[in-house]
Amino acid sequence: SAVISQKPSRDICQRGTSLTIQCQVDSQVTMMFWYRQQPGQSLTLIATANQGSEATYESGFVIDKFPISRPNLTFSTLTVSNMSPEDSSIYLCSAGGGDTGELFFGEGSRLTVL
Amino acid sequence: AQTVTQSQPEMSVQEAETVTLSCTYDTSESDYYLFWYKQPPSRQMILVIRQEAYKQQNATENRFSVNFQKAAKSFSLKISDSQLGDAAMYFCAYRSWGAQKLVFGQGTRLTINP
Numbered sequence: 001s002a003v004i005s006q007k008p009s010r011d012i013c014q015r016g017t018s019l020t021i022q023c024q025v026d027s028q029v030t031m032m033f034w035y036r037q038q039p040g041q042s043l044t045l046i047a048t049a050n051q052g053s054e055a056t057y058e059s060g061f062v063i064d065k066f067p068i069s070r071p072n073l074t075f076s077t078l079t080v081s082n083m084s085p086e087d088s089s090i091y092l093c094s095a096g097g098g099d100t101g102e103l104f105f106g107e108g109s110r111l112t113v114l
Numbered sequence: 115a116q117t118v119t120q121s122q123p124e125m126s127v128q129e130a131e132t133v134t135l136s137c138t139y140d141t142s143e144s145d146y147y148l149f150w151y152k153q154p155p156s157r158q159m160i161l162v163i164r165q166e167a168y169k170q171q172n173a174t175e176n177r178f179s180v181n182f183q184k185a186a187k188s189f190s191l192k193i194s195d196s197q198l199g200d201a202a203m204y205f206c207a208y209r210s211w212g213a214q215k216l217v218f219g220q221g222t223r224l225t226i227n228p
Binding site (some may be wrong): 029031033041042043044045048090092093096100101102103104105107108112 | 147149156157158159161164165205209214215216217218219220221
C-alpha cells in the first residue's frame with residue numbers, strides 16, 4: 001500500500017490568484033494522478049504526472065491552467081492558476097498500487113475561490 | 115473510451131439490513147479491473163473491494179461482496195449487516211489492464227438509518 005499526504009488540506013483563495021497543492025507519497029511510484037471533484041460530483045481525472053517528462057492532460061484540461069510538476073518518484077505538485085469561483089473543488093492526488101491495480105488517494109485539498 | 119454508470123444517486127437502508135448498489139460499465143476490452151471505493155465525509159477515498167475481470171469468482175471482503183456479470187457489464191456491490199459507519203458516497207471505478215488511471219461512476223450516496 002501507499003500513504004499519500006496532501007497539503008494544504010483546505011484553503012480559501014481570491015479570484016485571479018494561483019495556488020499550488022503538494023502531494024507526497026511514502027514510496028516510489030511510477031505514475032501519480034490528479035483528480036478534481038466538484039461539489040457533489042464524481043472524480044474527474046485532470047492529468048497524469050510522469051516523472052521526467054511533461055504531464056499528460058485529459059480532454060478539457062490544459063497545462064496553462066493546471067501546471068504540474070513531478071521532480072521525483074515520490075512527489076508532485078498541481079497549481080491551479082488564475083482561479084475563478086468555478087475552480088472551487090476538492091483536488092485529490094493518487095498513485096498506483098502496482099500489481100493490485102488499485103489507486104491510493106490523499107485526503108484531498110478543498111479549495112474555495114471567492 | 116470506457117464509461118461507468120451508477121444509476122442510483124441515493125440509497126438508504128436500515129441498520130443491520132442488506133443493500134445492493136448498482137454499477138454498469140461500457141468497454142470493448144476483455145481484461146480490466148473493477149473497484150468499489152467509499153468516500154466518507156472526511157473525503158478520504160477508501161478501497162472497499164476489487165475484482166479482476168478474468169476471475170469468474172465474485173470478490174468478497176467480510177460484509178462486502180460483488181456480483182460481477184461480465185457479459186452484462188454489470189458490477190453491483192452488496193453490503194450485508196449494514197452498519198452506521200458504512201454511510202458514505204460509494205463510487206464504482208474501472209481500470210484498463212494496461213493503464214493505471216481510474217474512470218469513476220457518478221457515485222451513490224448511502225444513508226444508514228438507525
